[in-house]
């Protein structure tokens with residue numbers, strides 16, 4: 001049934017730059033319902049979507065100062081103040097799945113104080129993993145890495161170095177322009193996850209998709225200002241703690257649903273979907289990714305962050321998981337243990 | 343001051359124009375000008391800051407004239423006086439907000455993604471422009487406004 | 495007080511501040527920041543203002559606006575507006591209302607360079623009005639045609655208003671430009687048909703001028719061939735994908751520098767004036783945009799938007815009634831608000847309603863600009879009429895507003911066509927894959 005706010009309920013604002021229909025927002029709404037239900041209507045979340053309250057670039061600053069009580073943060077796109085959080089997202093080579101991304105991020109955060117420092121003034125409410133991007137192309141399918149040579153591809157900053165190593169010609173342009181740039185051949189393709197086939201309609205203009213597995217890592221994605229946290233009663237704080245796994249599980253599920261829907265839509269459109277490269281190419285891609293991770297770790301030194309221990313730790317944990325172990329830092333709260341409601 | 347804001351603004355406009363045009367040219371001739379967008383962004387910050395100072399200097403801010411044009415000179419002046427003072431306060435507020443954000447990010451090494459242009463200096467230019475605009479409005483309020491602002 | 499009441503109070507205070515002659519951007523920002531301070535905290539208001547200001551001036555997609563302005567000012571310096579009108583006058587000047595027809599053609603041509611309605615009215619007006627007066631055109635009719643023709647500048651791409659709409663609504667600027675082509679050209683056509691009919695009935699409105707022989711017409715074409723080439727290059731390059739809509743601004747500005755050089759207009763004085771005019775307008779626009787974003791943040795905090803869309807949905811009268819109500823509101827607001835401010839004010843409010851009703855945001859962008867442009871000519875704050883009044887001080891404002899009446903009637907018919915047949919806007923982008 002519909003959860004009603006109790007009289008005298010605490011109302012907190014939640015702000016996101018995404019529209020309410022976005023997969024992230026669907027997960028957010030699941031969490032809001034859970035909060036109202038778990039608190040017996042004593043805590044109600046009032047959403048502000050589509051960037052009506054906070055921006056996408058400076059949401060960490062805005063939430064810190066209470067523009068919204070709670071909000072979506074994207075340290076992996078921040079141009080400043082979150083270099084370690086941003087860089088570590090490139091350290092997840094060979095990661096198994098989304099829940100592992102989240103668990104390993106939490107291990108890193110516990111082990112390296114620099115993350116806490118970058119999150120000062122914020123109380124993290126949910127960690128989220130990333131989709132594994134692929135490449136959408138216009139003229140020809142990417143069946144081997146060699147096929148990337150000479151292609152003009154729009155890509156996120158982190159992937160630029162790798163693409164250059166592969167002989168591609170990476171360009172940087174606003175995501176909003178990619179559709180028409182693809183349609184008119186200003187670019188040959190775009191590095192993006194499969195969900196963009198539907199969400200950004202890329203399937204209409206780029207008939208080939210190849211899964212490339214740029215293993216992107218997890219990052220703290222929803223946060224509340226410390227000040228708003230201090231105002232909550234212990235009882236309501238407990239509600240927040242208990243709903244965190246629900247939020248994280250919802251995010252993981254919505255992200256996968258979006259990807260699946262993108263792949264289905266691609267098949268409907270008659271797109272050619274290449275889900276794996278030949279083994280030798282996969283191996284080469286892996287080693288290039290590892291090299292790229294070392295490069296990111298090197299560059300973190302410019303921002304007074306020692307990236308290499310973080311990279312080593314992340315890779316040790318991923319290797320342990322590959323051996324079938326469960327590292328001690330994987331707490332009971334990681335989304336694998338959470339009840340997943342369909 | 344008019345001259346400085348004009349020169350700074352023009353330089354910003356021309357650099358922005360050239361950066362994007364060279365990027366387009368490069369694409370057709372066969373070289374990549376990665377980071378052109380960031381140069382455009384940085385130079386537009388300069389151009390826009392200078393342009394706002396310039397617009398204030400020449401009284402070009404858009405206004406509604408329905409009422410004030412029908413008022414007598416005395417009331418017209420009083421209205422202009424009040425408008426200038428409120429505008430001054432607002433730009434001081436904007437400067438304070440921008441400075442607060444800049445202070446938060448100062449130690450965070452805020453740089454653009456590809457070229458690594460440091461954004462803190464651009465933020466300082468903007469904050470300086472805000473203060474300048476506030477000063478211009480105050481100066482106008484104090485030194486007796488005589489002419490009504492005009493529409494662009 | 496509930497947030498909704500604060501919202502209503504905020505709108506009231508805004509209207510008072512605007513009538514008292516505060517700069518529009520400052521009034522919007524002051525009410526917006528004040529509202530955020532009340533509904534959230536003063537700290538939040540200050541931080542939000544700081545964030546919005548810098549994000550706005552550092553936004554790449556908005557950075558193209560000053561470059562399109564620069565392109566227009568450079569073309570003006572090169573004499574493009576005079577030539578457009580001259581050529582049109584030679585070809586159709588001898589027909590009934592011929593110079594008025596030429597003015598509309600000149601406005602449409604200059605509109606393909608300029609992104610603003612005011613600039614188009616001012617540039618073509620300063621060339622065409624003296625000609626029409628020399629040939630005993632009715633002052634009301636002549637000024638009405640120019641004020642109305644100027645609005646073509648904002649619809650025919652490039653369009654500053656559409657760039658701003660694209661930013662707010664997160665829609666592709668290229669698609670918006672493509673969608674505006676047919677509405678813009680048909681608007682010009684509607685005006686021309688209207689002028690022709692009016693002058694058939696009342697020839698004294700626009701007396702015929704001497705017929706220019708064909709041997710004098712074709713050489714005149716040569717005078718605008720370079721400008722036409724520039725327009726074709728920019729528009730065509732956009733369509734075939736040589737560059738993106740944002741890059742088109744830079745390419746166009748470089749092209750108009752070349753145009754000035756070819757025409758020997760690349761003088762220090764002319765360049766200084768073009769740059770100074772560009773910067774002045776740019777500064778004015780950025781202040782309004784920053785103010786409008788702060789104000790719309792306040793509006794969304796109040797929840798008024800949700801109430802309004804609920805109201806429309808609950809009416810259950812279907813999208814058409816909702817669109818007509820929105821059009822009516824825009825026209826009322828447009829009578830005392832500046833166009834860009836109006837767009838920035840209303841887009842965040844109406845867009846969610848439109849999307850909820852299942853209408854296309856691209857169509858809505860065109861509809862919004864078209865309706866807003868009507869606000870540029872209707873009294874009491876038809877800014878284009880003030881611009882024309884500025885060119886010819888001896889023609890009273892009342893006369894100009896009288897002259898605009900037939901064009902307003904045409905505007906309403908054209909607006910009705912855009913509402914009734916969305917394909918007018920949506921067909922071209924679908925064909926171009928823009």
Ligand code: NA
Pocket residue numbers: 604605606607608609610646647648649650651652653654
């Ligand atoms: Na135009």
Ligand code: NA
Pocket residue numbers: 827828829830831832833869870871875876877
């Ligand atoms: Na108006």
